[in-house]
Amino acid sequence: MRVALVTTTQHGHLNPYVPVVNALRAAGSEVALLLLSADGGALDERRRRALGRAEVHTIGQVEMAPWSGDPAKIGPMLRSSPVADRTAEALRATAADFALVDSLPVTASAMAGAQASGVPYGMIWANLGGVCPREHRRGRWPYDEQVGDYLTGHGVLWSARTHSARSPILNLMPAIPALLGNDAVTDNGVQLVGLPGAPGPRGDEVAFPDLDRTDPGRPVVYVSFGTIFYRRPDLLRTVITGAAATGAQVIASVGDLAGELALPDEVLTAPYLPQREVLRRADVFITHGGYNSVAESIRAETPMLVIPLAVDQPVQAHFVAGAGFGTALEPAGVTEQAVADAVAGLLDPARDYRDRLRAAQPECGDSAVRTAELVIGTVGTLQRKGEQ
CATH class of the missing domain: 3.40.50.2000 (Glycogen Phosphorylase B;)
Structure with a gap:
């Protein structure tokens, strides 16, 4: 066949x-x-x-x-x-x-x-x-x-x-x-x-040794806008800075923008990250809403803040918010404070984001x-x- x-x-x-x-x-x-x-x-x-x-x-x-x-x-x-x-x-x-x-x-x-x-x-x-x-x-x-x-x-x-x-x-x-x-x-x-x-390795993953540098006593926020839509340095900087304002450890996939972002040293960045491995360590994922990223976040039981930038991403944002797997923020509404407030809400155990994600695992x-x-x-x- x-x-x-x-x-x-x-x-x-x-x-x-x-x-x-x-x-x-x-x-x-x-x-x-x-x-x-x-x-x-x-x-x-x-x-x-x-x-x-x-x-x-x-x-x-x-x-x-x-x-x-x-x-x-x-x-x-x-x-x-x-x-x-x-x-x-x-x-x-x-x-x-x-x-x-x-x-x-x-x-x-x-x-x-x-x-x-x-x-x-x-x-x-x-x-x-x-x-x-x-x-x-x-x-x-x-x-x-x-x-x-x-x-x-x-x-x-x-x-x-x-x-x-x-x-x-x-x-x-x-x-x-x-x-x-x-x-x-x-x-x-x-x-x-x-x-x-699939649940197991795909076979093309990269290494990220800096993952071991994260402080186990602090929540981890992972930021990635994918391999196509990441090239928005002002938006990316605002998102990362807002997430860091919560006291969280921030890990960000930034493509070739590291030199333009002028981020604090404690923000861990790489051009491309082993996303599924990082998501298993993360407490919140800030994403553009590409469907691979959404699916990997669900498998990792990691609540999402979706900032849809183009094409099908608003569709994923709609379903993620409707399922209670995270929340969404329009790009025009992105400020450091708006991101910090959204991250704080996603970290709040009383809002049950992780419980809903955990309950979905048998369906994956x-x-x-x-x-x-x-x-x-x-x-x-x-x-x-x-x-x-």
Whole structure:
């Protein structure tokens, strides 16, 4: 059995699929990873090693900037993209029995290519946009409508309730009921498969010896705005300073901004951190709301302050606050005092944040293994039908 997985080179999308690739391979499937290079990004050596012997093919380029520009340009951009044809060609060339497509707006052309290829395909998500009611995506509507018109014109199913694509065969949402509550839209047979990633190591983690420098008598606040959205030195400095004002030990992932931030020596920083390890030590996580970060924080039972900066992050902020796993603060409302007040509230045991996170643990599961089971089961069913 050969399975193709289509996604982008962005860490927030590639990272959660590394365990999926490995779970499929462990279950006996051959896997071809079809990558769209986002803003010229490439598969780095750590992630290449983590993927083991899976095939990797680059099928085209996508640019992020247009998705914050004039929405009217999105439709023409998608229609002129060569990605659809290249995706269809790659799926046929790899002789895939099934394709699993990362469903997000920038992969819309790849979805059209999967539809055109004739290869059976399913959808999987790397954020909560696929189950979020459209009223919470109001800021993205002009873009969503362009994507919906493009995809329906190519025969791809479209959920008007979520402004998201659907597969007629298999739709997998890496999420849990405790996070989504009663607010999720699971039309077209969307199945929840547990939180993204897997409980164990992914295989591309880095070291952070300074973690041993933290004072066990003080709460730890971990700050990270991810690998794309961190480049906001003024906002990052305000957040870190506000968190430190509570008396907490602050650990921050700052990319290449350390020289610009002028932080006190006691603030521990690194360009990139072993996030899951740091979260297990942290008492509060201040995050932009990328879904990988949210899921890892839930697994670590670490309450969150979500400061959503763009794209799908307001969706995650909505669900985190609704589940009582943390609170949210709009970027325009970020001051040192607002951050200090939010951190103090998250540290207050009377507010039960950790209790709710602890109660959710039995649902977290291993979404990679569950995804592999469902994909393999679906392919088996399709093959049996084809033999009848």
